[in-house]
Amino acid sequence: MTFRDAQDQAVAKPTSPAPPAPPTATPTPLPNWPVDAADSGSGPAPGSTAEKGTSPLPKLRLEIHNLDHPGAAKFLSAINPTTVLSTAIKNVLCLLYQSPTNQHPDAPPTRSVTLILRDMAGVAHTRGIPLDDDHKEIHLSLNYINSIHPPSRLAHEITGVITHEAVHCLQWDGLKTCPGGLVEGVADWVRLRCDLGPPHWRRETDGGWDRGYQHTAYFLQYLEARFGEGTVRRVNEKLRVREYKGESFWPELLGQSAEQLYGDYVEKSKGGE
Ligand SMILES: [Zn+2]
Structure with missing residues (x-):
């Protein structure tokens, strides 16, 4: 049956013994398909997360x-x-x-x-x-x-x-003042922590701490090991609440400048640890 047939049928066949038919038009009924409550506009299903807001x-x-x-x-x-x-x-x-x-x-x-x-x-x-x-x-x-x-x-x-x-x-970005190298370093640190780094990634120490991507990610991994789990979380939190200022960001967070910390990281990496 086509949809048009269904419409004609609905108009032509009243469902109960016929009282005198009113002369007014009746709305065409919608097809009786099951309707998902979430799509019906009648509100969320009981117990759904949407109901709880x-x-x-x-x-x-x-x-x-x-x-x-x-x-x-x-x-x-x-x-x-x-x-x-x-x-x-x-x-x-x-x-x-x-x-x-x-x-x-x-x-x-x-x-x-x-x-x-x-x-x-x-x-x-x-x-x-x-x-x-x-x-x-x-x-x-x-x-x-x-x-x-x-x-x-x-x-x-x-x-x-x-x-x-x-x-x-x-992630937070210090109200858009965070160096791109640190933004990308945090992203690859998460990738590293999830054991999802590609096979070509190496711990390389040439360039600065803010070289970005996996280079900065390995530096952040070193900081986590040295200062404890949650160090990168603290970096991100500090980037939430204020602008990034290189001369104060790292000393306030970890007691040393980024350059000092990176120097320690390079020395430790040279030692093969
Ligand atoms: Zn990126």
């Missing part, structure tokens, strides 16, 4: 822009798309806030994270949407996914990149 995580979404791209097939064959983003976000919240949810009062008010797979140059980047910076987009290159070799590395590498980008959705 809390959500353990930001709203998470996935967009794949080019399903005919070979990178899309590789992504879907290697990754569980329903869990990869939530797992990354939970790891970030655990390591930077010791919290299983983004309801922690010190976490940024990130309301949604959308993972967008598309044909683009580079590997990945994260940005807030123009109208509202609390909604984040992680752009991940299908070309990059297609280039990962051997295929056995796909899951590990993609999960590592997404974890790095998830940090950018939830």
